[in-house]
Amino acid sequence: MTSATNQTRNSSLIAPTAPFWEHAGTVVRGLQRGVALGLVVLALTFWLAPGASWESDIMLFKLALSATAALAGGIIFYASRNPAIPTAEVDVDASEVRMMHVPRFGQPALIERIRFCDLGRAIQRDGQIRLRSSEGETLAELCAQHANVRSSLIPALRNVGKLPALTT
Template sequence: MSSTVDPVTFDTIAPQPVRTVDGTRMLLRGGQGVAGAALILTALGLWIAPGANWDPELVLLKLLISAVGAMVGVALLQGFVRPAAPKIEVDTIRHEVRLVRIRGKDRFVLDRCAFKDLTRVEDTGTYLKLWGGNGALLAEVAASDRVAHRSLVTALRVAGKL
């Protein structure tokens, strides 16, 4: 009996960017919205269709079909809404960049990368691009405050990235 090591590591897998540039997610959300609206309109159309049959057995079936169709339609329409972009937090004291999603009172850290683990940093005036440890674009920061920009550039220089 022998065991082998799988040479595939997590570093060789292509990282998922925060936002994709192609329109596949937009098309899927659009299709989801159209399907949700169609289900809701179909649920309403069952009741206002001319010449509808009002037998008690069929009314119960129509009620069940329209309730399920309306609930699924509302669920699809809620998924149609574009999610908010994650918030970028640059902590010059802890020397790290965080991507945070805030939902109500909850705060979820999506990604965290120390300045020393950044693969690349581009500085063009007041605009900085930071690439994470896996090579994916982590954040684009446009610092309008001169003191904050200077603090960030200094922290990146201390980490050896600029």
């Protein structure tokens, strides 16, 4: 039983645990959402507070405070969205990979343009081609079963030395 436990512990099936600072963005987004919710609740409680006066100057002050709190809460809540994941466009004719930010509304924006010769080593395994940056970060995963990929991308990557000639 001990050898099976050690083998499982050392296998690549178990994902390594990430350091705590890689999850800091999630914690900060959660705190931002909590503050935003608190501001919206504060804006509502200005009007529901017991003993509130209906004098015009106090009403105007409460209106300004509640509008400001609700607006700030909405802006903070909107800012706490998850960051958008960029998409990769592979252009074989230009021998480059373009990392694009595609917003929900509006035009896509170019983040980075990477030439094939500046890529890291590509990996072809199980019908997939994984394009990696020079730092080893995965940029895109493509299905190698498509005829366009087999006839154009694979030879282009092999010409610049990013994909080994013989793959298994």
